[in-house]
Amino acid sequence: MKLYAPHVGHLEGLEELLAGSKDIYGIYMAGTPDYVGTGRTNLSAPGLEEIAEQTEYAHDKGVKMEVVLNSSCMGGQHLTAEGYNRINWYFRELNNIGIDSITVAEPYFVEMLAKDFDMEVVVSVLSFVDSPQKAEFYEALGADTIVIDPVVNRDFDKLEAIRDSVSTDLKLLVNEGCLYQCPFRYAHFNFFSHANGPGPKLNVLDDYYYYKCLSLRISDPQQLIKSPWIRPEDLKEYKHITDIFKIGGRTHFPNWILNNVKAYANESYDGNLMDLLDCPRDIRDLFNIPNKELDGAISQWKQCGKVCNKCGYCKRLAEKIIEVYSTEDGNNVLKPLKTEGGQ
Template sequence: MPAMKLYVPHVGHMEGLQKLLADPSKIHSVYMAGSPDYIGTGRTNLSAPTLESIAEQTEYAHEKGVKIDMVLNSSCMGGQQLTPEGYRAIGWYLDRLNDIGIDSLTVADPYLIEMIAHEYDMETVVSVLSFVDSPQKAEFYEGLGADTIVVDPVVNRDFGKLEAIRDVTSGDLKLLVNEACLYQCPFRYAHFNFFSHANGPGPKPNVIDDYYYYKCLSLRIRNPEQIIKSPWIRPEDLSEYKHITDMFKIGGRTHFVEWILNNINAYYNESYDGNLLDLLDSIKDLKDTFYVANRDLEGAIEQWEKCDKNCHKCGYCKRLAENIIKIQTEDGNKKLSSIRNPEDI
């Protein structure tokens, strides 16, 4: 198996890229969002780089031996991509990215996947927001021309499915290691559709708050075993996946560079001594509430490798959560208390 390839998030401006690539030896590729005026993305845009900035950053990354991936993974474009005006606008933007020398494009819409695969030299990457969770879907997207598929994390612990996807595909597979969404999340489709419109071409929705995010947090606070059930992959467990792929993606392009660098070091070294929640994207607001000692999860992968996903019969993650998740409280000095006590939640 070749050396591990890490795909790492980038907020989108040159200063951040320079910090990320201070030591480029650990990074295979960085990914960032483009302009929301053409195609939205499945995350909040903290930066919307101009084409001039993208060109400058691409040149800088290539000088460091690092590839650039543009994430244009809107899960919903309201049908605009199929209108003459939308087709021309998207085509114009993709032409510019191709001229700049972007290495790959990550997209979610099957129409765009086929379009990019047949009309451009850039590598076509199927986004995690295409929800490829079966060999049948993987075959479908590869048939459209996809070079790489980012597998839906919902099957990160379903080794039978992962191995079946590997068996039927000839292209590359990439695993997202630290997203930490709820397992079988009921909000996932609606949440990413919301992001796609909020961070894409106008008119943008004038929303009061992100219902889905705060509902997700509240479910974990009331039921912390959901933290354990989330299909993240510990840095120490990457070796269990290397017969499937050598490509691992770290989520988190809405985080500060220091947070991203901490993740890079953890996954590159395949080791982390601290609170697992320090590494997880999407639930960063819980890292000061719960403490999950990463070392306490040693050996859990052996159970997950044979898990049949019948949580109501198994109870393993519930028991594990009761044993290792601690509540962080401020009482002069930070201390930990067990979640076994209901009054602590």
């Protein structure tokens, strides 16, 4: 199994990660947002010298280094002469550093990197590859690896069809805590791409999508069960699809990342599933989902038709196992979900 772990982007954090686990196959981190943005907030934006230093350190430890430049919207800058030259120069510098792979969402970059550079080209989860047809298009553009859209993580017919349709490597994101079939997904990542990319910088009032998504999960906790995460115990169900798994969370501290690496490497976690999910702390600290009580749920999801109003399995499961942290007499206590807010 090849586990890719997230990394915030500074050498101290990388040293802590690689000292803390021998199960990390590859590290991924954001690049410099002055050239191409990313689909997540940059807590650290390493320059080329820092990337070179960290790449050398990772390689000394036998670990692959991947740079993520997965802006879902460039505002057309990459199609101007000035923008193309600037981005081409940056790609060339990363190539000279010895980066093993580079993750992009823009189809133009997939073709550009495949034709002109030696780095492995990884199609980002933000390219939303959720069908064999899309996978075939990206393979034709030159992709070496495709990160499948998590929306089909529990749709084995589609996963198997994608696997059969292309010869590229496939990578699955295992711990995303986003809404299943989120209506804000495209708009939110486009917003992040501009907020965390080349200027002009946005002077926004607030992140509407973040707070709306947060409120929906708090008011309707069954959405936590529907989120397309993959439990550590269920990795075995996917090994005929791929042996490459990506842990999300490059804005988290190393101890959180290492807890995930241990759980997925061991294919077992005895604790709150929320500890593993890449989702806001506001949610992680509110709910308890005993991971071991989800044993066997994958059997239902493998045969599910994904018509929630007819099925109701995730709603019933949420009511059965989710607990809510409440404060009583100054102490945190757990209460069954059904007693909270009439759920």
